[in-house]
Amino acid sequence: MRSVFYPHLVNGPFGDPALYVRLAYRGEALLFDCGELTPLTTRELLKIRTVCISHAHIDHLVGFDTLLRAFLYQDICLLVCGPPGMAERVAGRLAGYTWNLIEGYPLVLTVREWGDPAGRQVSFRAANAFRPEEGPPHPCPDGLLLETPAYRVRGVPLDHGGIPSLAFALEEPLHVAIHKDALERCGYRPGPWLTRFKDRVREGNRGEMPFTVPLESGGEIHPPLAVLTRQIAHTERGMKVCYVTDAAPVAENLQKIVALAADAHLLAIEAVFEHAELERARLRNHLTARLAGTLARRARAARVLVFHHSPRYLDCPEKLADEAREAFELKGGEGKTAPDGA
Ligand SMILES: [Zn+2]
Ligand SMILES: [Zn+2]
Secondary structure: OOEEEEHHHHOOOOOOOEEEEEEEEOEEEEOOOOOOOOOOOHHHHOEEEEEOOOOOOHHHHOHHHHHHHHHHHOOOOOEEEOOOOOHHHHHHHOOOOOOOOOOOOOOEEEEEEEOOOOOEEEEEEEHHHOOOOOOOOEHHHHHHEEEEOOOOEEEEEEEEEOOOOEHHHHHHHOOEEEEEEHHHHHHOOOOOOOHHHHHHHOOOOOOOOOEEEOOOOOEEEEHHHHHHHHHHHHEEEEEEEEEEOOOOOOHHHHHHHHHOOOOEEEEEEEEEEEEHHHHHHHHHOOHHHHHHHHHHHOOOOOOOEEEOOOOOOOOOOOHHHHHHHHHHHHOOOOOOOOOOOO
């Protein structure tokens, strides 16, 4: 399957958590957690449209000012999703500055909190000096925080020492694969229309709708969407990337993680300590590398990416990734036993 999500850790496995996910063909990106963001270029920052924050510990939110600084002059509505209490945290950050002279700025920040069955939604407009403006609650059926034709984001709260840390699933509702050879055979000229075409296919139920296709020879044709789909594309299960961090190694969290990450193409998951330090992991409410790998295996994830390593492993930087990989690749026993420490 051709990738539609391109994730990378902004600060590597030892730095502050921040997973930048570029969306193919859309000039858009999502950010999972907002640790230090200075390694990102302004161009990369300005592609972000949605920021999903697990919780407001400083290593997950310290980059917020970098983000705000980059977006201040932009005519954009930036969505920030987070656990209950996130609107207050953002209000607090914004209240730390003086905001006269920005009445003409169009930037809007909207904070959407996870809630069951609905969460708070609060907007902060630059034109209103970033004062909080309470909107109607946002329903979160099955943890759904955001849905667009190209992707949706779901959140699940995990226990992190008595506070919720949200884990996220970023999913493509349906993957539409284009057959390049069919495009050539039909004489269709590739271009941005293919992204619009994929969105229409994902919406479904519009098979009779004529769709404009540019031709290599010049001009265009207008076949019905269903005919065009049969000619140049096929559909399959969409891509899924999960982001899990700052979770206590307790049974309820582990079950929730396996359910959220089921059949993910990539599980990005914290691996703070080696499993020999499980007691320390319990005290600090974090996962071990072996747990991370085991959870990825139990969820049948295709790949696992570990991060949020404790600095105590800086002199053996591969140790945690190796331990996670070993547990991930372990054969047999899937789904039979709970991981150690469950
Ligand atoms: Zn934390
Ligand atoms: Zn953390």
